[in-house]
Amino acid sequence: MMDVWATRGPLALALLPLSALYAALAGLNRWTYQSGLRTVYRSHLPIVIVGNLSVGGTGKSPLTAWLCNQLLAHGVRPGIVSRGYGGRVRDQAHRVQTTDSADLVGDEPLMLARLTQVPVCVCRKRARAIALLEQSGEVDVILSDDGLQHHAMARDVEIVVVDKARGFGNGFRLPAGPMRESPQRVSVVDYLIYQRQPGTAEVPDEPSFVLDVTTVRNVSTGKESDLSEYKGRPVHAVAGIGRPARFFDALRQHGLDVIEHPLPDHHPLQPSDVCFDNTHPVFVTSKDAVKLDAKDARLHHVHEVPAVLHASTGLQRLVNKLLEDLARHEFDKDD
Numbered sequence: 001m002m003d004v005w006a007t008r009g010p011l012a013l014a015l016l017p018l019s020a021l022y023a024a025l026a027g028l029n030r031w032t033y034q035s036g037l038r039t040v041y042r043s044h045l046p047i048v049i050v051g052n053l054s055v056g057g058t059g060k061s062p063l064t065a066w067l068c069n070q071l072l073a074h075g076v077r078p079g080i081v082s083r084g085y086g087g088r089v090r091d092q093a094h095r096v097q098t099t100d101s102a103d104l105v106g107d108e109p110l111m112l113a114r115l116t117q118v119p120v121c122v123c124r125k126r127a128r129a130i131a132l133l134e135q136s137g138e139v140d141v142i143l144s145d146d147g148l149q150h151h152a153m154a155r156d157v158e159i160v161v162v163d164k165a166r167g168f169g170n171g172f173r174l175p176a177g178p179m180r181e182s183p184q185r186v187s188v189v190d191y192l193i194y195q196r197q198p199g200t201a202e203v204p205d206e207p208s209f210v211l212d213v214t215t216v217r218n219v220s221t222g223k224e225s226d227l228s229e230y231k232g233r234p235v236h237a238v239a240g241i242g243r244p245a246r247f248f249d250a251l252r253q254h255g256l257d258v259i260e261h262p263l264p265d266h267h268p269l270q271p272s273d274v275c276f277d278n279t280h281p282v283f284v285t286s287k288d289a290v291k292l293d294a295k296d297a298r299l300h301h302v303h304e305v306p307a308v309l310h311a312s313t314g315l316q317r318l319v320n321k322l323l324e325d326l327a328r329h330e331f332d333k334d335d
Helices: 002-006 010-014 016-034 060-073 107-116 126-136 183-188 244-252 313-334
Strands: 047-051 078-082 120-122 141-145 157-163 191-196 208-213 215-218 224-226 234-239 257-262 282-285 302-305 307-311
Touching (some): 002 010, 010 016, 047 060, 060 107, 060 157, 060 307, 060 313, 078 126, 107 120, 107 141, 120 126, 126 141, 157 183, 191 313, 208 244, 208 313, 234 244, 244 257
Parallel strands (some): 047 157, 078 141, 157 191, 234 257, 282 302
Antiparallel strands (some): 215 224
């Protein structure tokens, strides 16, 4: 569908009636909360949503992890809530353990728990996940990984992440285009952050980041090595993320001969997905690596490639402003 969503071609135009229906239903859902017909959960802790307006990968989960580490560095104790997409947890809030399976809690929450070591809680009804973190007394602020359109959850700060290369495609709502909401929604969010492609220059004062890859980690042994050691070598690259091409391109920029194996987002990765008829090393994303059993002897040739976030000067300034907003929330609450 990505190709269809890039332009306003015949197929996209033919799907516009369904897009109008989608927009109407989404608007009705939002109105039921705004009018008081349905309950909105208001936490006593500040809630920061890191979301997007379009479907597909924009880098919001790596950004969420980075923001958590920034907050920790400034003495703020963050926690994370997530729907736990792809996991078996439904309406009962569950605190993610780093030893949990992705099948239980979802790939992104498990990845975030392992990357940040902060409390992560999943539930389809995010209010219950928030309540569990509130009761723990361990967090000062809660970041929601996605959930911009989850109107049952009140929020204090909205952050929207946009892929600068793709933008909003043809600007149409689903299914004629990639949009969950109107592109005009960006005018009322608190912060807009762009993911740039590696090698592109940052725009002065614009909050943005680049996701790059520099090291690989063996899934079975944990041994790390520099990506440059594989320069010129053929490697299998397996990616079940929103935009697999971004992972493949990042590897190619480091001189690797990439054999592509794209999979659907949140694909339940199995050993058969990473075992091939040759001895070439296999590279997977961090989001996919959490689905693999490190004790499986068949995975000795599989390597995780962690993404490293490089923040622009504008994004660093945004963190300072966010800290000010959070401090103001505390003042208002005490007042």
